[in-house]
Amino acid sequence: MSAIVEVRDLARGYSMGSGAVQALRGVSFDVQDGEWVAIVGPSGCGKSTLLNLLGAVDTPDAGSLTIAGERIDRLSDTAATAFRLRRIGFVFQRFYLMPALSAAENIELPMAEAKVARVARRARVQELLGYVGLAARAEHRPSQLSGGEPQPGALSRALANRPALLLADEPTGELDAATGLEMIELFRRLNRDGTTIIVVTHDAQMAAAAGRRIQMRDGVIVSGDVP
């Protein structure tokens, strides 16, 4: 396996009121292609900041970040947007499906943005909805989906453009125990099918299901693979 993610000496700070918070302080690690890594640690340890940097929605103050051979810490806003669209899949704790669109339209959204032909989009939507078990709910809006259904829908949206890397921020955080387990099982199946996953989680079962855990505290990695 080759490293699909290479993180070196990553640092990111924020100004907060009159003071400053150093969310990440020299973080380095690799993730191999096809690997499932869980980033764990207490709240405020820098997990979500790291995930935002990995997803190119934020830029580091220092260090380098390479994903699928591309240095993303130096990308312009336009290039970062295009990178996110085609190479990254995002799953959020609160699903964030567009409330006015149906489940199918939500999944279609990133493909439409990527100018995928309509026929191909529709076929991919059916494929993904079948994969996550939501085929019968294609035309339902997020508000019409039951408790555990929005997150598989959000996962389908993240996978729409066949990303190189799936990033998930507390994907079971809003789910009850039963649907949380279903979600973990879905991630397991996804990883088995070859998807590289990095998940930030407080969920011990989710962390245990991952192939590797990186433990963070106060903006640094305290255990896990440090190259």
Next chain:
Amino acid sequence: MPVRLAMLALFRHPARTLLALLGIAVSAALLLDMVMLASGMRENFKGFLMLRGYQLRVAPKGTLPFDSDATIDSATALVNAISKLQGVSAVSPVLGAQLQTTVAGDSSVTAFTLGLVPDVQGDYEMMRGRDIVDSNSVVANERWLGATGHEIGDTVTLAIGYDPQLRTAVGERRFVVQGVARFHYIAATQATLGMLLPTMQGMGGAARRDRVSLVMVKAGDGVDAERVRERIAAVSPRISAISLEGATEAVEQRLGYFKQLALVLGSISLAVGVLLVTTLITIGVNERAGEIAVLRAIGVSKGSIVAQVVMEGIVLTSVGAISGIGIGLVTAQWLERILSDFPGLPATFHFFVFQPRDAGIALAMLGAAGMLAGIYPAWRAASLPIAGTLRREAVA
């Protein structure tokens, strides 16, 4: 997708969107009315002067037709001279004066009376009855009939003056009312009569002998009216020859405050429309900040976000503006009725004239305004910091 998302964003709060549409419709209606008022008067006045195809007016030097009591002397010679000019196809001399009609009791009705040549006249059209046939016949408008109580076929006595001390009419003559006419250039509220020009000249004694107030001139087909106007102006130093453009400009100067009013009110209504749409969309963008940040996070470009938000403005203003055209036409009719009471305005003159071009201008201005209105909220939406907004959303 931006269009669909824009539509869905607007439908998310139907009541709010409906109220905004109503506001824009009112704004559009006012704008349309003001555009109609600004351009309609000019267009209407041109058509109004051209009702009978006379492009040129000849009036006493320095005056506009019927602007004063001034008249042109040696009218016969003048008319003959103009008739012989190259490019002239018809000449219609007109003399205007006030005549009195005694009605029941000691009261009298003052009628503005035109002396003219029926074969070439361009001042009235017959509504019913017969046209002027001889020196003893007149045509009258409805206002005069109403004021005097006379009808077609009645014999009436007209006088050139009235002595209030003696309570007797001066210079009386009897006429038969042959028909009812609508006088194009005389106020609808003015009692008006028409008779043969020589009769009219004869009733005024020396003061009106061989005099006219106005000569209307028609240039032949394909002839440059301006060239004809120049030739007429050269005939006599005692006259002013006025072309359609000249008359329109003169009237526009006099009614300039209407245009200024239209410009100011139109600009205000446009500004109100822009502010309304900007406010509404900015509120919507603020409410959807989390969604927009998610869209950006999953790779939706700034351009798509801008397109979506600007589209909201365009859809809102377009739908509002189209609805506003109907409201604008109704209010224009209502305003027309109010303004038609303006003193001295002819019945055939209209302030508001609907032209598809006006509606097009109003729609285009509102479309541009809608786009403008969407720019600020679109810029805000596209500039949202993705990570920061997602963090705030998560905390919220």
